[in-house]
Amino acid sequence: MNQVYKFHNAKLLTGECIDFIVENGKITDLLPVTTSIHNAKFDLADFVKNRNPSTDIINIDCKAELILPAAIDVHVHSREPGFSHKEDWMTLSNAAFKGGVVAVCDMPNTLPPTMSRADIEEKAHIAQKSKLAFKLYLGVGKANIGSLKNILSDPSLPLCGLKVYYGQSTGELMYDDLETLAKALPENMRGVLTFHSEDQCRIDHNEKELLTGYNSKDDSLPYELHSKIRSSDSAWQSTKVILEWAKKWQQPVHIAHISTPAEMELIEEARQGGLHVTAEVAPHHLIFSTDDYEHLGPLLKMNPPVRSPEEVHELRNYFAKGLIDYFATDHAPHTLVEKNQPYKLCPSGVPSIEYFWPLLLLLADQTGLSPVQTLQMGAAKAAIPFGFSSLGKLEVGYDASFVWISRQTQTIRNKEVVSKCRWSPYDGMELPYTVCATWHKGQLVYNNKLND
Ligand code: DOR
Ligand code: ZN
Numbered sequence: 116m117n118q119v120y121k122f123h124n125a126k127l128l129t130g131e132c133i134d135f136i137v138e139n140g141k142i143t144d145l146l147p148v149t150t151s152i153h154n155a156k157f158d159l160a161d162f163v164k165n166r167n168p169s170t171d172i173i174n175i176d177c178k179a180e181l182i183l184p185a186a187i188d189v190h191v192h193s194r195e196p197g198f199s200h201k202e203d204w205m206t207l208s209n210a211a212f213k214g215g216v217v218a219v220c221d222m223p224n225t226l227p228p229t230m231s232r233a234d235i236e237e238k239a240h241i242a243q244k245s246k247l248a249f250k251l252y253l254g255v256g257k258a259n260i261g262s263l264k265n266i267l268s269d270p271s272l273p274l275c276g277l278k279v280y281y282g283q284s285t286g287e288l289m290y291d292d293l294e295t296l297a298k299a300l301p302e303n304m305r306g307v308l309t310f311h312s313e314d315q316c317r318i319d320h321n322e323k324e325l326l327t328g329y330n331s332k333d334d335s336l337p338y339e340l341h342s343k344i345r346s347s348d349s350a351w352q353s354t355k356v357i358l359e360w361a362k363k364w365q366q367p368v369h370i371a372h373i374s375t376p377a378e379m380e381l382i383e384e385a386r387q388g389g390l391h392v393t394a395e396v397a398p399h400h401l402i403f404s405t406d407d408y409e410h411l412g413p414l415l416k417m418n419p420p421v422r423s424p425e426e427v428h429e430l431r432n433y434f435a436k437g438l439i440d441y442f443a444t445d446h447a448p449h450t451l452v453e454k455n456q457p458y459k460l461c462p463s464g465v466p467s468i469e470y471f472w473p474l475l476l477l478l479a480d481q482t483g484l485s486p487v488q489t490l491q492m493g494a495a496k497a498a499i500p501f502g503f504s505s506l507g508k509l510e511v512g513y514d515a516s517f518v519w520i521s522r523q524t525q526t527i528r529n530k531e532v533v534s535k536c537r538w539s540p541y542d543g544m545e546l547p548y549t550v551c552a553t554w555h556k557g558q559l560v561y562n563n564k565l566n567d
Contacts, residue, residue: 119172120515120557124148125182127509128486132179137515140557145511177519184490184509185217185516185553186471187497189275190371190395190443192285192464193219193249195241197226199535202448206535207468208245210446212553212561213533214471215518218503219247220275223254224286230259232266239273246560248516250275250502252309255290260299268301275501276306276369281353282313282345284418285447285463291315293360300366307393307500309369310357312378313419317349334457339408341458342420347375350419354378358385358392367391372445374400374419376429379438393500395441398467398474399540401431413454413461414540417447420463434478437488441497442475444468448536466534470527470541472518473548480547515557523549 120137127133136144188211194202202210211219221238223229229238235251242249250273253259253266267277279296283289290296300308321344329336354370358381361368373379373394385392399417404424408415415421422430433439447464454461467474472493479489498507505514525548527541553561 117171121172121174122182123174123176124179125177126179128181128183128490130486135509137554137557140515142509142511142513142515145509180551181520181522181548182509183215183472183518183520184494184507184513185518185555186215186475186493187218187501187503187507188216188444188446188468188471189220189441189497189501190397191219191221191446191468192224192448193221193238193242194225194448196238201450201453202466202535204242204245204247206533207446208247209561210466210469210532210534211247211471212555213469213550213563214444214473215520215550215553216468216471217248217516217553217555217560218250218506219468220250220252220501223252223278224280224284224288228254228256228286228288230254230256231262232269232272235266235272235274246555246558248503248506248555249273250306252276252278254278254280254288255296256288257290260290260295263299264301267304267306270305273502274306276309277304278309278311278371280311281357282311282315282318282349284311284313289315293356297360297364297366306502307369308366309371310353311372311418312350312353312357312370313345314349314353314356317352318345321346321349336458337408338412338416338458338461339405341416341463342405342408342422345418345420347377347422347426350375351377351381354381358382358390361385361392362388362390368393370394372397372400372419372443373430373439374422375426376433379430379433383438393440395443396430396434396439397443397445398470398478399445399465401427401434401478402474403427403540411540413456413458414465414538416454416458416461416463417445417465418463431478431482435482435484437484437491440492442471442478442492444471446534448534450536451538454538465540466532466536467539467541469533470539470546472520472550473525473546474541476520476548477546514555516555517553518550519552520548521551522547525549
């Protein structure tokens with residue numbers, strides 16, 4: 116039987132209330148609240164209890180709570196293949212759906228790193244187990260620089276673009292020969308050219324200076340050294356070089372996880388000069404600062420690292436003005452055992468995809484980011500460049516992939532984390548929003564009422 120779902124009295128982020136209809140996984144109608152389906156028969160709880168209703172029209176009363184398009188997270192680390200003790204595609208999808216995310220772009224630093232056609236095909240085969248929409252990043256190194264033209268112009272591969280680790284991060288991937296890269300890219304590259312922007316020379320120099328005399332396993336090294344070693348300067352220097360290169364070659368570029376206002380200044384300048392440059396920001400760079408090492412220690416170690424409270428304040432101003440294109444979690448789970456090691460041994464990275472929409476809405480409230488910009492950053496803007504053209508908007512013809520969010524305060528608790536790593540840097544934090552349910556292509560893929 117062809118089920119038709121009528122969602123009644125859904126409140127959009129912009130304030131108006133709508134009714135909308137879902138059929139065959141698509142949004143087929145959307146109209147201002149009418150009386151036509153006013154007497155909605157079911158609310159969400161009833162919907163769950165009546166999974167096989169005999170009626171072919173199911174009415175769902177949204178009770179004037181928020182309905183948003185499901186999010187697209189353009190920066191995640193699935194960890195599979197190779198590190199499935201940290202996360203796998205099934206646990207990632209559970210975490211994503213809980214955060215209101217239905218589409219992800221996966222980074223190449225898995226094992227093997229995603230460098231060849233076979234690596235892409237193997238990862239795609241694994242990822243298809245989950246219901247998540249996904250696109251994969253190809254990584255670049257000396258070994259595959261000669262194959263980029265071929266791989267990046269093949270429309271049959273589920274790629275969102277190329278990831279360049281201009282500085283080394285978690286894993287071995289690194290490539291900093293930008294002249295060779297320029298010549299190795301296809302004419303009209305499909306997807307996004309994304310940089311991990313930290314200057315390795317500066318990092319190495321800082322490390323040598325700051326760690327001289329220490330044993331690498333020394334457990335007295337303070338974790339806050341991380342922000343000094345991978346300094347704001349090293350991010351600035353790297354972003355400067357990348358933008359100069361992009362200008363020379365007239366190459367659109369995307370800068371991953373912007374952590375400093377100084378880089379945003381460079382980006383704004385480049386944009387004014389006519390360069391197509393986009394940027395993403397991760398929640399941890401807007402919420403935490405170097406002050407937080409005191410209580411979080413190893414759990415706050417990530418690349419690029421957290422910055423001074425003043426820099427966070429200024430970065431929030433760029434965020435508030437809608438000058439950063441995407442909100443992306445850089446979900447990078449490691450186990451607690453791995454994290455709770457001395458500074459040098461503790462791997463960089465924090466998980467957070469399962470709080471995507473609540474964190475973005477909180478940051479929007481705190482900074483005054485407009486509703487339109489919030490929807491752009493969380494969902495709409497990424498759809499075309501990253502290859503999810505049927506997602507990102509609550510509009511007729513789009514996939515019925517949306518999120519029901521209530522203004523119910525939740526306290527983040529490690530024991531409730533569904534990511535395989537089972538911890539969150541936000542443990543104990545209160546969020547004034549909770550994802551009640553997530554639908555993807557017309558299917559209910561997450562419902563926190565099911566756990567009641
Ligand atoms: O903190 C980070 N963790 N930054 C990265 O660039 C990689 C990531 C990871 O894979 O753990
Ligand atoms: Zn990352």
